[in-house]
Amino acid sequence: MPYCKNCGKEIKPDVRFCPYCGTPDPTATITPTTVTPLLEVPDIIVTTTPAVPGYEVVKTLGLVHGLTVRTRGVGGKIVAGIESLFGGEVPAYTAECEKARKESLERLVQNARALGANAVIGVDFETSDVLTGMATIFAAYGTAVIVKPLGK
Missing domain, CATH: 2.20.28 (Rubrerythrin, domain 2)
Structure with missing residues (x-):
């Protein structure tokens, strides 16, 4: 296949x-x-948990975020509209959401790197429709920190 x-x-x-x-x-x-995997970040640990197992937070640098705003083109809306007639998942929108999630996370990592972080903890995602459903904001946010392995 x-x-x-x-x-x-x-x-x-x-x-x-x-x-x-x-x-x-x-x-x-x-x-x-x-x-390519969704996100390869060899120099920064990114986690949804409030701590990184095996590490201790030595400095909190602050809140970081990454944003992207996405719209669907006319062709994509037509395809999604036809798919929605049959119920279930709308794969065209799912793929677009995955791209937006990745982009917002990459921007979060860029902002953390700019602060000198080697980890981002407590990462979460939010979405919100704007322009009466014409566009969607995808946001990733977390706390930029410096961590070191326990016992070092």
Whole structure:
């Protein structure tokens, strides 16, 4: 089976649009292992928990956030509208939300890096519709800290 060249999900060989992300002509012979993970941050620990197991917080640098605002194009709205007639998940919107989540998290990490943090704890996500549902704000926020391994 081929995989979508954009989102990496398995698709049928004869599709014109990826049912998950809406990419036109998505057929590619890549494997899921070649798809980039959502976020690779080797120098900063990012966690939703209030502490990092095996580490102690030595300095709190403050609140950091990452934002992105997304809209759907006319074509995407039509595809999503047709999908919603049948009920269940709307893969085109799901893929767009995943992209926005990743982007907001990457921006949060950039802001933490600018403060000199090596970890962000208590990370959470929020979404909010604006412009009467025409756009959605995706926000990631957490506390930038400096941590060190316990006992060092």
